[in-house]
Amino acid sequence: MSYIAVIAAIFPSIESNPQLDNLIASYPDVLKSLFGIAKGGSITSGAGYLDVELFSFMLPLLVLVLAIGSGARTFAGEEDAGRLELVLAYPVRRRSAVLAKGLAVAGEVLAVCAATGLALLALDPVFGLDLSPGHIASATASLVALGLLSGWLALGVGAATASRALAIGVPAGFAAAAYLVNGLHDLASWLDPFRFLSPFWLVGSSPLQNGADKSGVLVVLLAALAILVAGSLLVERRDLETP
């Protein structure tokens, strides 16, 4: 949150510096594409500035790290530590345990994303960012969707395989690949067909300027839910690891 405040606090000095837009316009397309600088977007508007500084990389990264850590810890990590042995010997269905843990992960993701959205709402008048509340809401929603997808992927992979390394590695690797596909598909035509697989592409970039892609957010949320359910079914089929 303090990171968001610091970034927002710098904005007034950016705003008074119109040459920056010219500088950025002279950047090569590859850089603009990777930094999430929208075509025709402006870095000297509040929304454009925060899209680049926060929503193109930093915030998704923070939310993903938190979500993946939480998803991997809560099942594969607990199993690794031998703590599921006792709990699953109780009259508890394994799939209910996975779903309950999914709810806990969702709680963490929602809390962080909501705090982000509220921070932006609060900072908006202070630094004259001139943001649209509707766009803040949809930007927050896209963060939630990305967070749930990676967190539930970590939880689901952990539940299905009992491996904490996979529970971290699979969603982290997927996120990295998906991020690159989203950043580069405009420039590398062979990547273009894969853009549909990138949740970053699906939710849309520059959400504070353009709003998030609502149907894309929905698709990502549904995929996240499907992964969680798959994990909860697969966990029933395997042996619990010996602590």
Add this chain to the structure above:
Amino acid sequence: MPESSAIETVGLSKTYGKSVRALVDLDLRVERGEIFGYLGPNGAGKSTTIRLLLDLIHPTSGRASLFGLDTRGQGVASRRLVGYLPGDLRLSDRLTGREQLDSLARLRGLRDSHHRDELCERFGVVLDRPIRQLSKGNRQKLGLVQAFMHRPDLVVLDEPTSGLDPFLQGEVRTLLRENADEGRTVFLSSHSLDEVQHVADRVAVIRSGRLVDVGEVETLRERSLRHVTATFAEPVDPSSFGSLEGVRVTSVEGPRVHLSAPETAMDALVKELARHQIVDLVSQPADLEEIFLELYREGGDGR
């Protein structure tokens, strides 16, 4: 139709990978109200059996039921009747004992904490410190309380007295006996004959994943060997010892005689030894491995 047994397994087997046969064709029946000892060296398949009964792992073949409820198909219903103390107990280090017990009770939907409080008082459980600060013995006490707190029809205990002092070990035995007297069943796994023999009604011996023998504790106790070393004031003729039932003279070094004898022969042996002037007498229980070897030799048919 007869009342179903507390535990019944039919051809229960577990193979890891292609070749590691952790449990082979286990046919076992534990009746209601008995204390059943499950004895074997480390790695014999005791924990594998228990984890199969609780559906933590799935059998390669065969089946098991608790009170007639299939452990696979009716796992939740069957586990509702069970209290379990794992051999390697891992609790949530950051919680206090009280928080841990509260959370486990909630998982069972257990509202009445009366019996739990009684048990905590009885074992002197430390409730208000984080679990990470507790000694092994104090964690084990928490494990015992959670296994008994809902008055389960079947308690499954994997090496329950590890880390407990002798006084508490006695207290655990008393608790087991009380449970059995109330008609509840106890399944007690251990690698130590001493832990089991004073409390169990029947004992199964398992080795390398196979059931070696099931019988009354008395029977096993008869085979429970002691190593006896007697040092006499002067060399004696040991032949009169060797002629006692079950006693063997293993070696003689001057005035010192080494013997092996079952517990049941100790009285006769000591009386025989006492006919000579004794300087020193040492008796040690043979370790379980030796007793198992003995069992194999004496017609354990390796089912």
